[in-house]
Amino acid sequence: MASHEIETLTQALSRLPGLGPRSARRAVLHLLKKRETAFDPLLAALASVRERLATCGICGNVDTSDPCAICADPRRDARALCVVEEVSDLWALDRARLFPGRFHVLGGRLSALEGIRPEDLAIDSLIRRIAAGGIDEVVLAMNATLEGQTTAHFIAERIEGYPVRVTQLAHGLPVGGELDYLDEGTLAQALRARRPVA
Amino acid sequence: MASHEIETLTQALSRLPGLGPRSARRAVLHLLKKRETAFDPLLAALASVRERLATCGICGNVDTSDPCAICADPRRDARALCVVEEVSDLWALDRARLFPGRFHVLGGRLSALEGIRPEDLAIDSLIRRIAAGGIDEVVLAMNATLEGQTTAHFIAERIEGYPVRVTQLAHGLPVGGELDYLDEGTLAQALRARRPVA
Numbered sequence: 001m002a003s004h005e006i007e008t009l010t011q012a013l014s015r016l017p018g019l020g021p022r023s024a025r026r027a028v029l030h031l032l033k034k035r036e037t038a039f040d041p042l043l044a045a046l047a048s049v050r051e052r053l054a055t056c057g058i059c060g061n062v063d064t065s066d067p068c069a070i071c072a073d074p075r076r077d078a079r080a081l082c083v084v085e086e087v088s089d090l091w092a093l094d095r096a097r098l099f100p101g102r103f104h105v106l107g108g109r110l111s112a113l114e115g116i117r118p119e120d121l122a123i124d125s126l127i128r129r130i131a132a133g134g135i136d137e138v139v140l141a142m143n144a145t146l147e148g149q150t151t152a153h154f155i156a157e158r159i160e161g162y163p164v165r166v167t168q169l170a171h172g173l174p175v176g177g178e179l180d181y182l183d184e185g186t187l188a189q190a191l192r193a194r195r196p197v198a
Numbered sequence: 199m200a201s202h203e204i205e206t207l208t209q210a211l212s213r214l215p216g217l218g219p220r221s222a223r224r225a226v227l228h229l230l231k232k233r234e235t236a237f238d239p240l241l242a243a244l245a246s247v248r249e250r251l252a253t254c255g256i257c258g259n260v261d262t263s264d265p266c267a268i269c270a271d272p273r274r275d276a277r278a279l280c281v282v283e284e285v286s287d288l289w290a291l292d293r294a295r296l297f298p299g300r301f302h303v304l305g306g307r308l309s310a311l312e313g314i315r316p317e318d319l320a321i322d323s324l325i326r327r328i329a330a331g332g333i334d335e336v337v338l339a340m341n342a343t344l345e346g347q348t349t350a351h352f353i354a355e356r357i358e359g360y361p362v363r364v365t366q367l368a369h370g371l372p373v374g375g376e377l378d379y380l381d382e383g384t385l386a387q388a389l390r391a392r393r394p395v396a
Contacts, residue, residue, distance in 0.1 A: 003250075003261050003262040003263065003266075003267055004262075005243070005246045005247045005250060005262045006247055006261070006262060008239075008243045008246070008247075009240075009243035009244060009246075009247045011243075012236075012239045012240040012243040012244075013240065015236060016225040016228060016229070016236070016240075017221070017224050017225060017228050018216070018217060018221035018224055018225060019216060019217065019221075019225070023215070023216035023217075025289065026215050026216055026286070027214040027215060027216060027217070029260075029285060029286045029289070030214060030215050031214070031244075032247075032251065032260045032285070033260070033285070035248075035251065038210075038213060038214070039244070039248060039251075040248070041206075041210045042207075042210040042211065042214075042244065043241075043244045043245060043248055045203070045206045045207035045209075045210040046207060046210075046229075046237070046240065046241045046244065047241060047245075048203045048206070048207075049203045049204055049206075049207045049230075050233075050237060050238070050241055052201075052203060053230065053233065053237075062227075062230040062231070063201050063204070064201040064202075064203045064204060065201065068201075069201055087227060087230070087231070088224070088227045091223065091227070
């Protein structure tokens, strides 16, 4: 069988989301075969990221610098702030390059079930950023789940009184969505938020 | 967007078989979040394997020692030799722990289409191992493909004259195979190789 070291590597890879034991083994074989073109670049990339890895002290993004590239970018609109649950949400929104402002990562969502309370999330630091001024709009970009929406409502209440516009992402039909295949909740939201035809 | 280093890491991961751009990004986020429990173990495992990586000079297996753990294991039956196309085949057979002997990796299969000729495979070294004596049986464990079987026939001819028994893996119904779902080729093989009920 494969050596202890190769077995350890296979196990480390198999713990990545999207890779099971089988595909981890295939990935290891691929790495072992392509030492110069796959193994070495991956090892170098991991080492390079690990060395510089930092959590942004302003927004909570994970990057190779602190402040992160987004907070440090002077071309970003500092007056618009988008609040998200997780770093992955920040990345998803930023990948689409649709939001020109900055972000704030809560680090989760309120959850009675999991015992996650307001003080477990980066809500105080969010309020401090808003209280410091210079922000016109806060976009609450929580997930369209019960917990996400509860979190959004909680934050909206905490922000009340500050001179900012608080908005949230629209809910409704996803692009390409066929009514026949959508769940009732989405249909109800889309109907409730219906708009006049332009 | 993510920094240059994180982007490079995402790309390196996305080139692994089984991971696309999306799942590579998810994997990177997972690594960034779980630095102690995921990132560091993976980095250490990769570095440890890379340092020791070797191709076995006897059988062609990839391992962290040369000779590999299988060739160096005195409990292995040196009289039985299983010939496979790729290292991945060796691992698949050895994982099942059904073959008590040693292996020989050809490094591919004969292919007119891809221009792979006998001298491109580790056939000469196989003949030398057989000629050196001490081997009773050679199991040709090529894939059940046209090219695999062509390779098996070619090797069987080259081995003729040496005092070894040459066998190959049985072809037929896979375990759990339902006739209704199997291809005609498999059914034909199973019918041709039918055996008396014990």
